[in-house]
Amino acid sequence: MGFYLVQFLGGLAQASSLFLVAAGLSIIFGVTRIVNFAHGSFYMLGAYLAYTLAERMGGAVGFWSAIALAAVATGVVGVVMELLVLRRLYRGPELFQLLATFGVVLIVQDVALLIWGPEDLLGPRAPGLEGVVRILGRPFPKYELLLIALGPIVLGLLWLLFHRTRWGTLVRAATQDREMTAALGINQTWLFTSVLFVGSLLAGLGGALQIPREAVNLHMDINIVVEAFVVVVVGGMGSVGGAFLAAVLIGLIQAFGILVFPQITLVVVFLFMAVVLVVRPHGLMGRQQATARGAGHVPEAPIHASGMMGRVAAVGLLVVLAALPALFGDYALAVLTEMMILALFAASLHFIMGPGGMVSFGHAAYFGLGAYGAGLLVKHLSGGMVAGLVSAPLFAGLGALLFGWFCVRLSGVYLAMLTLAFAQIVWSIAFQWYAVTGGDNGILGVWPDGWASPRWAFYYLSLVLCAGGVLMLRRVIFSPFGYALRAGRDSPLRADAVGIDVRHLQWLAFTVAGAFAGLAGGLYAYSKGSVFPTLMAIPRSVDGLVMVLLGGVQTLTGPLVGAAVFHALNTEMVRYTDHWRLTLGVAIVLLVVIFPQGIVGTLARLPFFRRKEA
Amino acid sequence: MAVLEVSGLTKSFGGVQAVKGVGFSVEAGELLALVGPNGAGKTTCFNMLNGQIRPDAGDVRLAGVSIAGKSPRRIWRMGVGRTFQITATFGSMTVLENIQMVLLSHHRNIHDLWTRATRRHADAALALLDRVGMASQASRPCGVLAYGDLKRVELAMALAGEPRLLLMDEPTAGMAPAERIDLMALTADLVRERGIAVLFTEHDMDVVFTHADRIIVLNRGELIAEGPPAAVRANPHVQEVYLGSGSMYGHAGGKTP
Numbered sequence A: 001m002g003f004y005l006v007q008f009l010g011g012l013a014q015a016s017s018l019f020l021v022a023a024g025l026s027i028i029f030g031v032t033r034i035v036n037f038a039h040g041s042f043y044m045l046g047a048y049l050a051y052t053l054a055e056r057m058g059g060a061v062g063f064w065s066a067i068a069l070a071a072v073a074t075g076v077v078g079v080v081m082e083l084l085v086l087r088r089l090y091r092g093p094e095l096f097q098l099l100a101t102f103g104v105v106l107i108v109q110d111v112a113l114l115i116w117g118p119e120d121l122l123g124p125r126a127p128g129l130e131g132v133v134r135i136l137g138r139p140f141p142k143y144e145l146l147l148i149a150l151g152p153i154v155l156g157l158l159w160l161l162f163h164r165t166r167w168g169t170l171v172r173a174a175t176q177d178r179e180m181t182a183a184l185g186i187n188q189t190w191l192f193t194s195v196l197f198v199g200s201l202l203a204g205l206g207g208a209l210q211i212p213r214e215a216v217n218l219h220m221d222i223n224i225v226v227e228a229f230v231v232v233v234v235g236g237m238g239s240v241g242g243a244f245l246a247a248v249l250i251g252l253i254q255a256f257g258i259l260v261f262p263q264i265t266l267v268v269v270f271l272f273m274a275v276v277l278v279v280r281p282h283g284l285m286g287r288q289q290a291t292a293r294g295a296g297h298v299p300e301a302p303i304h305a306s307g308m309m310g311r312v313a314a315v316g317l318l319v320v321l322a323a324l325p326a327l328f329g330d331y332a333l334a335v336l337t338e339m340m341i342l343a344l345f346a347a348s349l350h351f352i353m354g355p356g357g358m359v360s361f362g363h364a365a366y367f368g369l370g371a372y373g374a375g376l377l378v379k380h381l382s383g384g385m386v387a388g389l390v391s392a393p394l395f396a397g398l399g400a401l402l403f404g405w406f407c408v409r410l411s412g413v414y415l416a417m418l419t420l421a422f423a424q425i426v427w428s429i430a431f432q433w434y435a436v437t438g439g440d441n442g443i444l445g446v447w448p449d450g451w452a453s454p455r456w457a458f459y460y461l462s463l464v465l466c467a468g469g470v471l472m473l474r475r476v477i478f479s480p481f482g483y484a485l486r487a488g489r490d491s492p493l494r495a496d497a498v499g500i501d502v503r504h505l506q507w508l509a510f511t512v513a514g515a516f517a518g519l520a521g522g523l524y525a526y527s528k529g530s531v532f533p534t535l536m537a538i539p540r541s542v543d544g545l546v547m548v549l550l551g552g553v554q555t556l557t558g559p560l561v562g563a564a565v566f567h568a569l570n571t572e573m574v575r576y577t578d579h580w581r582l583t584l585g586v587a588i589v590l591l592v593v594i595f596p597q598g599i600v601g602t603l604a605r606l607p608f609f610r611r612k613e614a
Numbered sequence B: 001m002a003v004l005e006v007s008g009l010t011k012s013f014g015g016v017q018a019v020k021g022v023g024f025s026v027e028a029g030e031l032l033a034l035v036g037p038n039g040a041g042k043t044t045c046f047n048m049l050n051g052q053i054r055p056d057a058g059d060v061r062l063a064g065v066s067i068a069g070k071s072p073r074r075i076w077r078m079g080v081g082r083t084f085q086i087t088a089t090f091g092s093m094t095v096l097e098n099i100q101m102v103l104l105s106h107h108r109n110i111h112d113l114w115t116r117a118t119r120r121h122a123d124a125a126l127a128l129l130d131r132v133g134m135a136s137q138a139s140r141p142c143g144v145l146a147y148g149d150l151k152r153v154e155l156a157m158a159l160a161g162e163p164r165l166l167l168m169d170e171p172t173a174g175m176a177p178a179e180r181i182d183l184m185a186l187t188a189d190l191v192r193e194r195g196i197a198v199l200f201t202e203h204d205m206d207v208v209f210t211h212a213d214r215i216i217v218l219n220r221g222e223l224i225a226e227g228p229p230a231a232v233r234a235n236p237h238v239q240e241v242y243l244g245s246g247s248m249y250g251h252a253g254g255k256t257p
Helices: A002-032 A039-057 A059-084 A096-116 A142-164 A166-176 A178-183 A188-208 A220-235 A240-260 A265-279 A308-327 A330-353 A364-381 A385-407 A412-432 A455-477 A480-490 A492-497 A502-528 A538-551 A558-576 A580-594 A599-605 B042-050 B072-077 B095-106 B122-131 B147-160 B177-194 B205-211 B229-234 B236-242
Strands: A132-135 A138-141 B004-013 B016-026 B031-035 B057-062 B080-083 B165-169 B197-201 B214-219 B222-227
Touching (some): A002 A039, A002 A138, A002 A142, A002 A166, A002 A188, A002 A220, A039 A059, A039 A220, A059 A188, A096 A580, A132 A142, A138 A142, A142 A166, A166 A178, A188 A220, A220 A240, A220 A265, A220 A538, A265 A385, A308 A455, A330 A502, A330 A558, A364 A412, A364 A502, A455 A480, A558 A580, B016 B057, B016 B197, B031 B177, B031 B205, B042 B080, B042 B197, B095 B122, B095 B147, B122 B147, B177 B205, B214 B229, B222 B229, B222 B236, B229 B236
Parallel strands (some): B031 B197, B031 B214, B080 B165, B165 B197
Antiparallel strands (some): B004 B057, B214 B222
């Protein structure tokens, strides 16, 4: 009995920490509609700052002031990010800011590495709360009791802030209807900045409070941001009360899940989220988001089949690509092969994000499923490459068919998080199921057939399949199906009223995109000779998003340019600098600020490239 | 047989009876106006016809076939076109593509993944645009049109499905007075030449008295009057309901058709 009680209390303490971070994320999203990937970085920053300050100041007063100072300093960092970067992007396409926050994630990672080094840092114990208390004969850390109390206290304070102050009223108003709030003369710029401060402060506080509990390390950011997103989505975006409820539920699921399924606690959490979202598409306490009435929203321009110039350029590019093996050695060809594979991956993600209007945070699942579709065939049936490249898109397509059925029932960030949940579930199956997938040892020996094994031969194979895949996706976008898909995105109301089954089309589109991502994954497996679970991990999904957004989600060639630019930056920076994250992060932030509609999207708006109105 | 036959239509929200036992019919080529003060139940009634709300009781028959409780999609396939109070078009497509999109759906082509969409039904789409006076703007993006033009595009979209019945929710809302008359005159011509039945709600009594063949009046969820414009205007019950708002008398005199 005592054991379960202690486990229960441990769950609550974890819930409090989660709540602090998630509440900040939720508030920021509610007001600014920014999906802030950097929120986890602020949490990590809070922990590092608190560590340093507590070490410097020492003593009881020093410890507690270190935590407070760290939280405030993190809030200031949030403000700096808003002032320097986000402020310039509010008029860009939705989710474009996400790209900037991802750049900030990379920057913070490397800066933290530079300042604090790669070792885990163990902070001081909390003065006065070092020991344990006995609960029904079981030891329980005193500090955890403080955390348990802190969750409800912060919830209460936030409630007072939101319901008893003018600022809080403005925040609630903006969460409900941003345009209306602006129309009433509220200074949005100031409101956004202050919201970023409060939200980041909460993240920093959450991180700072971790130092007596766990060693501060460089992986804190990604772990917490994913969990915080789960909490926010389960609770309902923008709802602080919902975030608290969800944090408690998830804290407890983790505490008890670890007893029942020690290996797959994370999967249990994601399954829980999937169930909640399928039953309640806006989270436990969330409401349907007011549709943005498009202050500053630029309607997407009509698409046009390429004219003479475009065709010549495309053929020219293909000719150049076909000539490259004569000029370059194996290394360059390997990089180019990978670039083409990523371009196909990005094009498949763009297919659902652009024309489909569905943002996926877990598109790597289908890339990985394709790779495993090929790899498993080699491992268990000793299948050849051709069979593997057929099974890759089939395997991924079937996965997308299954998961897509659930995903298209949701929209916006909820849909994105459900895709992430499925990706995590698939990832952990690949990671845990040693007998079939080889776990984190992966599958080795996935080599091309003899005729395709020279670098140049595989390069040509990839060129044919990737260019073919991209052109096919493009053809579908211009087909009646692609038009109907865009119709459903532009106006679901009108689409429904002219007989278009939007959900059904989205489901099909999701499956098509999954199959093409799978083809890319299959090729990738043969190009590397191996398959690992990391192929479907979160960073790869994020890479896909970066490529699509960087190129420009509202354009057709954007994803290809984005993939090329991103992969080139990525490989070159790893080659020439130890601080490739910092450089890449700064590059992304700069690109985002210079090209606020994505690279191709911004270029297309220049007078030189603009199509004349007929 | 009437194109649309509504009988005993009823809907409550919680304790509020929004629509109580409403029944009426519309003939081919007829424009029937549904009017009533705010909160009379017009929108609820309308949304039960187009499939957005399922009625608690009563029946809606389209050419004798019940459509009550069916989805908007199914109802459209059975021959009911719609225009919305706030126009809903496909903003990332050109005007012509908007019409082509509806034609593609009407001809059940949307599962075609291979042919070029813009090459399908282009002539038919252009003919429709010509009929509503929008052919000259066919290649402009729908997202940049003036509101009055959007209304015309929407009318063409509604007609592209070859409807037997057209449901128009506040067709002239948000338009300049001169544009209103033009749009309704165009609508009246179109539906008469094609034998389409029209049911529309409208706040502008000028429009109602000029263009409706018949008027039905709702108040507090119940049908209180029905008949040709002159008779409805003379109805003491209707006068009582509208008294105070003055909208029925302010400037409508002498415009009875």
